[in-house]
Amino acid sequence: MNPTSGNAPDSLLKLENFLCFAIYSTANAVTRAYQPRLAALGLTYPQYLVMVVLWERENQTVKSIGDKLSLDSGTLTPLLKRLESAGLITRRRDTADERQVLIGLTDEGRATRKRAEAIPIAIGQAFGCTLGEAKDLRAELMTVRDNLIAGIDKAK
Amino acid sequence: MNPTSGNAPDSLLKLENFLCFAIYSTANAVTRAYQPRLAALGLTYPQYLVMVVLWERENQTVKSIGDKLSLDSGTLTPLLKRLESAGLITRRRDTADERQVLIGLTDEGRATRKRAEAIPIAIGQAFGCTLGEAKDLRAELMTVRDNLIAGIDKAK
DNA sequence: ACGCATTAAATCGCACACAATTAAATTGTG
DNA sequence: CACAATTTAATTGTGTGCGATTTAATGCGT
Structure with a gap:
């Protein structure tokens, strides 16, 4: 018996059997579900994740943030520049190791945390x-x- | 008791407790895991999903494909044009309803299916x-x- | 038959993701 | 100490996702 639905020899190539599609499509739905709430804070979903990482601990390197989110500098550098332009974070070279860039929070960035606290609760309910x-x-x-x-x- | 880890009042804003991050990050990992195998077929992961839908049934409209994948024409139109340029699909206006565009498979598009059949098995193992x-x-x-x-x- | 709402694609703009490369700083090894 | 290997960000180019708008075709009510 094929543990996925159906017994056709090609059932492994049917969309309805794809775990990967379920993951992919749910991820898109998550982004869309967050979007209106985050837009009120002026954040995108990936930007919000970066802020969550920084709310846990300030002054992390780009590398440290990237490790936690599994994102590389190709994604993070422009994203962080936008957060900096928005006045939520600071970027400065580490004087002890000039390869690294330390990301800190501005007062506004810290204040945004309070406004974000209602979001996980609302989204949690939306998950059902x-x-x-x-x-x-x-x-x-x-x-x-x-x-x-x-x-x-x-x-x- | 908070059923997520920890009892701090802010634990809902900790990354490790985020179901949404688990979904987001796993989706990124799925794309990266597929990438080398799909690159051998000249496909990206979203393009592969479109091909899976078309291998199930040819001559669907953009709308039909979009419903199955939860993607809109803003994403699909350029993606489909790339698949057409790659010689895998055909695009033609429906003569019965000129609003619609019917997406079909070329011989090469159909032939690619055979080469793709090994992928779900390999990825399934990678899921562990x-x-x-x-x-x-x-x-x-x-x-x-x-x-x-x-x-x-x-x-x- | 007319006009208006609806529907389907396409288009435009913005923000990711990520592969690949580059540049600069640091580490480690002889 | 020299210098090659490593590490960190930034950069570049391609391909999504999606909100918003536009254009064209169809349906529908009077």
């Missing part, structure tokens, strides 16, 4: 699952994610 | 979970996705 289910799903996804990343790194 | 676990995870994600989309539509 309990906190326990959300936690389990999150754990399963992070396992899959780490497996995928390990496979990518191994190939290099 | 059983087919049963993948099926369950897929179902949970699609439920979350549909809930999010329903919330977005309701807001309009």
Whole structure:
């Protein structure tokens, strides 16, 4: 028996069986769901994630932020410049190691945290699952994610 | 007790508790995992999804493809033009309804299907979970996705 | 039949993602 | 200490996603 729906020999190439499509499409839906709430703060979804990382700890390097979000400088550098233009963060070279750029928060960036606190609650409700289910799903996804990343790194 | 990790009052704003980040980051990892295999076929991941939809049924409208993938014409029109330039699909106005554009497959587009059949198997292994676990995870994600989309539509 | 709302694609602008490359600073090794 | 390897950001180019608008075709109510 094929554990996915249907028994046709090509069922592995059917969209409805694709875990990857479920992940891809849910991610797009997440961005769209956040968009109106984040627009009120002047943030995009990736910018919001960067702010979350900085609200946890200020003065991190681009590399540190990139490790936490799995994003490289090609994505982060222009994004951080936009956050700087918006007056939410600061960028300065680390005098101890001139290769690094330290990202800090402005007063406005810190203040935005309070306005953001209502968002996870609202979005959590939009997911339509309990906190326990959300936690389990999150754990399963992070396992899959780490497996995928390990496979990518191994190939290099 | 807070069912997410930690009891700090701000734990809802911690990255490690974010289901949405798990989804976002896993989706990025999926794209990166597919990239080397799809590059051998000359496809990007979204282009591959469009091809999967067309391999299931030829001569669909842009709207039909967009409904299945939750993508609009702003994303699909340029993507489809690239697939046409690559010689994999055909685009022609529906003579019965001139608003619609019918997307078909070329011989090369159909032939690419055979070369793509090994990909879901390889990626499935990279996920590092059983087919049963993948099926369950897929179902949970699609439920979350549909809930999010329903919330977005309701807001309009 | 007329006109108006609806629908389908295309277009435009902005912001990611990421591969690949470049430039500069630091580390490590002989 | 020299100098090659490594590390960190920035840059460049391609391809999405999506909001917003535009254009053209169709449907629908009177």
